[in-house]
Amino acid sequence: xxxxxxxxxxxxxxxxxxxxxxxxxxxxxxxxxxxxxxxxxxxxxxxxxxxxxxxxxxxxxxxxxxxxxxxxxxxxxxxxxxxxxxxxxxxx
Numbered sequence: 001x002x003x004x005x006x007x008x009x010x011x012x013x014x015x016x017x018x019x020x021x022x023x024x025x026x027x028x029x030x031x032x033x034x035x036x037x038x039x040x041x042x043x044x045x046x047x048x049x050x051x052x053x054x055x056x057x058x059x060x061x062x063x064x065x066x067x068x069x070x071x072x073x074x075x076x077x078x079x080x081x082x083x084x085x086x087x088x089x090x091x092x
Contacts, residue, residue: 039069
């Protein structure tokens with residue numbers, strides 16, 4: 001947790017509006033899965049303004065402005081539960 005607190009204080013805290021919340025995964029500590037070749041130990045998966053989740057394009061723009069890295073994009077498509085189930089079957 002010390003790494004993410006330092007990262008936040010040094011890189012993000014004073015560059016975003018007070019009502020903005022950046023959600024991501026802290027991958028600094030190794031648990032059951034060891035990740036290699038990460039672009040950063042913190043990967044963003046959503047950004048919120050108050051209680052509203054920003055569109056993915058806006059999230060991408062904010063990440064570019066702040067120098068943050070996004071989680072990998074598996075697919076860009078309209079929500080389709082059948083399509084998502086097929087993709088999930090191919091992963092497992």
